[in-house]
Amino acid sequence: MSEPVLSDEIRTDLLRSAWVVEAARAEVCGSWTAEAPRFEAARSRALRRAAIVETSLLSRVRKPDSELVASHADWMRSVAGAGAADEPLSELFIVRLGDWAGAHIAPYLDDGIQELQALGEEDRNAVEFPRELPPVPEFKPLPTAEEPAGGVRLRVAVLSDLHLGSRWGEASARAAVEDINSSGAELCIQLGDLSERGEASELSLAQEVLSRLAMPWHCVVGNHDVYSRSEGTLTDHFAATFGRRPEGALIEHDDMRFCLLDSAERSLSPFSSFNLVTGEFTPGGGSVERGSLTAAQHDLLAEVASSGGTPTFVFLHHPVQPFTSFPPIIFGLRDLDSGRLHATCDSGNVWGVFCGHTHRNARIRDFDGVPVTEVATPGAYPFGYGLIDVVSDGYDYRFAQLSDRDLVAEMHGHTNAFLHRYGLGPQKARRFEWRRAQDRGPDPG
Incomplete structure (x- = not known):
């Protein structure tokens, strides 16, 4: 081959x-x-x-x-x-x-x-190596994020990369589902990378875990979900498992719209995953990590931006450009598609954009006042999910750590200071308010 x-x-x-x-x-x-x-x-x-x-x-x-x-x-x-x-x-x-x-x-x-x-x-x-490895940082549970004082018309849970098939994937996903069922959320959106190796069995397990949610839920496809390592090729396992082609979707719920963008690019890569610990590629192939949108999804964004449009949240796997985390540019959504999404936010119909892929909490920019938020994953520090509380003129966002302290403590034992600083993110990324009437100032980052 x-x-x-x-x-x-x-x-x-x-x-x-x-x-x-x-x-x-x-x-x-x-x-x-x-x-x-x-x-x-x-x-x-x-x-x-x-x-x-x-x-x-x-x-x-x-x-x-x-x-x-x-x-x-x-x-x-x-x-x-x-x-x-x-x-x-x-x-x-x-x-x-x-x-x-x-x-x-x-x-x-x-x-x-x-x-x-x-x-x-x-x-x-x-390189000068240390004489001994640094200890695991002390485990300090995140403070419980307080709920808004009142007036919440809709609560939406945002569940980032699950990576079913990885060491903590299933346990952390089930813990997140249990928490979300107790959160008062009326809708849940999952941001892709449901699987670790793109296997049909992993995607089926993801479907089984998510089916335990007590509210309607939807998911987008991630780059891990389009390539099966055992089969060594791109697959249609996502469509077969979740009943829709990864061409995006526009969902209506409680007089709001939720635009799902399937940003995983269906292209094979000559590179497998790169291990930053060893400095070498891991065995196996994969799909390209950069994100892109199809013409059909550009049409969805045009519908979102149409005159008199309904307030909309946008969800996708890949973060937008300019992406300056690691690796810069290539790990984010293609420039052309990021520009189209930015233009859609200019319409005034978009209230927020939520991304996965990076396994961290971040709000590094706004698109003309519309927050673009990266949501950390339940299976990596700080171990949790996001909650959007929609009010009449905007929303409050907060990141919630898993309530299963035994599981969190066990997973935490395999972290380090680098993962702490990378994943946690600043307070402004883990909790903020957005109101439609507020002045749209410069990007926060």
Whole structure:
């Protein structure tokens, strides 16, 4: 069987992503030189690697995304620590991000492959490893999110990536369903990646678990749900299990609309998952991780934006652009589709956009005042789900941790400080209010 071939557009996005990673690594290493001068050499190596990538980008008539570097460097520091000594493994973490870049773009560089790889080897050889691994952070349950004072006309639960088939997938999903059944929610939306390996059995298990919800529920497809690892190919297991083609849907409930977008791109990738701990690809294939929307889903967005439209929430698996977490650009929704979604929000009919895929709480931007929120998953820190309380002129959003403290404590025993800082997110991402009449100011991020 021949190796999958990426489209030229995705190859370019990979190069764009790698350039941002290298430029941001250079900025982070530069900020660490005051406490350890040896990071000046690491900064120089990252700058040289960025220059190699830039040459290939320019040959594609594409300038580097320099405006994303500062935000991506801030993300790196938010996870690794502001200083090199903040966490024992911070330096290795920054090196592994470079390993990801080198592993994904080597086949698509016009020139400089050997130099890029040699610089990466120098990075790895220069890492100073700690004498012992850091301990698991102390488990502190999140405070219970208070319910709104009153006037709630509709409560909607938002359940992110379940990954049935993973170590904690089934237990955490069942715990979330039990909590949601007790939450007063009248509707539940699941944000994709129902399965871990895309197997028919995993999707069937997801359907069985979700069928225990005491209210109507709907789900979108994630990138893990379109490719079966055991079969080694793209499949239609999602459609066979959930009874609809992944072409999006527009649901009406209690005088509100809920637009479901199926953003998983049905394209094979020559790359399997990359392990940031080992710096290597895991065995097996997969689908591309970037998201995209079909023409039919653009038509759905046009209907949402139509004059006099009903208030609508939009749900999809992939976060929107500009995506500056990791990996930047390529892990989010395609630029074209993000722009179409942004234009739909401009209509005034959209009240909120909710995404999965990233396994974290984040609200890094608004689309002209409309919040775009990433919802953390029940199976990874901080272990929970979202609740939307719709009122007459807007809504309150809150993230709720699973109430099964024994399960949460058990899962927490396998976390670390990096996962804590990555997944928890700031308070403004875990709880906020939005009112339609409020002034639409600049993006919060």
